[in-house]
Amino acid sequence: xxxxxxxxKSDNILFTILVKYQIVIFLIIYIPISYLIYGHAKLFDDxxxxxxxxxxxxxxxxLSFNAGQKSYAFTSPLWQILYVLAYCFIRSEYxxxxxxxxxAILTIxxxxxxxxx
Numbered sequence: 807x808x809x810x811x812x813x814x815k816s817d818n819i820l821f822t823i824l825v826k827y828q829i830v831i832f833l834i835i836y837i838p839i840s841y842l843i844y845g846h847a848k849l850f851d852d853x854x855x856x857x858x859x860x861x862x863x864x865x866x867x868x869l870s871f872n873a874g875q876k877s878y879a880f881t882s883p884l885w886q887i888l889y890v891l892a893y894c895f896i897r898s899e900y901x902x903x904x905x906x907x908x909x910a911i912l913t914i915x916x917x918x919x920x921x922x923x
Contacts, residue, residue, distance in 0.1 A: 829918045833911065840907050853902040856880055860889035864897075 824831065858871055859880050866873045869886075880886045885905075892901045 829915065832914065836911075836914075837907075840903075840910070852881060852885075853906075856882070856886055856889045857893070857899060857902060859886055860893040861897075863890050864893050 855871065859869055862871070862873050863869050868874075868876075869878075871877045871879055888905060889901065892905060896904075
């Protein structure tokens, strides 16, 4: 059998740099693209719903979409808790893309370090 072999890591400096800094290269590409997507987009359904629930929980003390009306419409309790905690400090609609981008980067880093070896 005749197998082609890849060049040794020490033979190709570009290959070595790409492998060694692949997470940094990915983040350099990912962050600007995410900004372009989230920076010009409006809030999506789940983001808007979670943000509305967080707003009413902080301002009125009730977990409802419309103040004074009992309802249960959010789909992710963990995200709802994160939105409430973030809305305590940052009362802006921009917490949605910030939380999404933060957890996307943390997930990428976690997977990278988990699967590194």
